[in-house]
Amino acid sequence: MALDLYLQKDASLPETSENHFLAFEDNGYFWFLHEFFADLTNETGRMIDLYDDTFFEGGNLDLLERTVKDARKVISEKPDVWEEFIGTIVYKGERKVEKRFSTVYRKELSMILDKLEQGIIEAKKKNLGIFFLGD
DSSP states (O other), X not given: OEEEEEEESSXXXXXXXXXXXXXXXXXXXXHHHXXXXXXXXXXXXXXXXXXXXXXXXXXXXXXXXXXXXXXXXXXXXXXXXXXXXEEEEEETTTTEEEEEEEEEEHHHHHHHHHHHHXXXXXXXXXXXXXXXXXX
């Protein structure tokens, strides 16, 4: 499962990967940011999700940029490495529940936020938006 990000002028499916600039996987990096994305959904009505598509343009790019800054503040207080909760597996018929975690490296998460922030800056400069293409 991946969530691919493209710089483009509308919410249409990309014809090439030329404007692709970032991808999220179903791991601790995405799930750490999920809380911030959920807050953004409450403001914009647009959900950043691994499975669905959405498009951010205009003033919504400003809100996305603020979300990146908010995430940066929180990770600045995190350790260099931590385990992020990514979900729960429920085994049918076994009465067994297993919580799943994924290792997050603060430096790598910071680089992901750098790429996202650069994409936002470029979108604003070129009068484009960011298309989030979910699986």
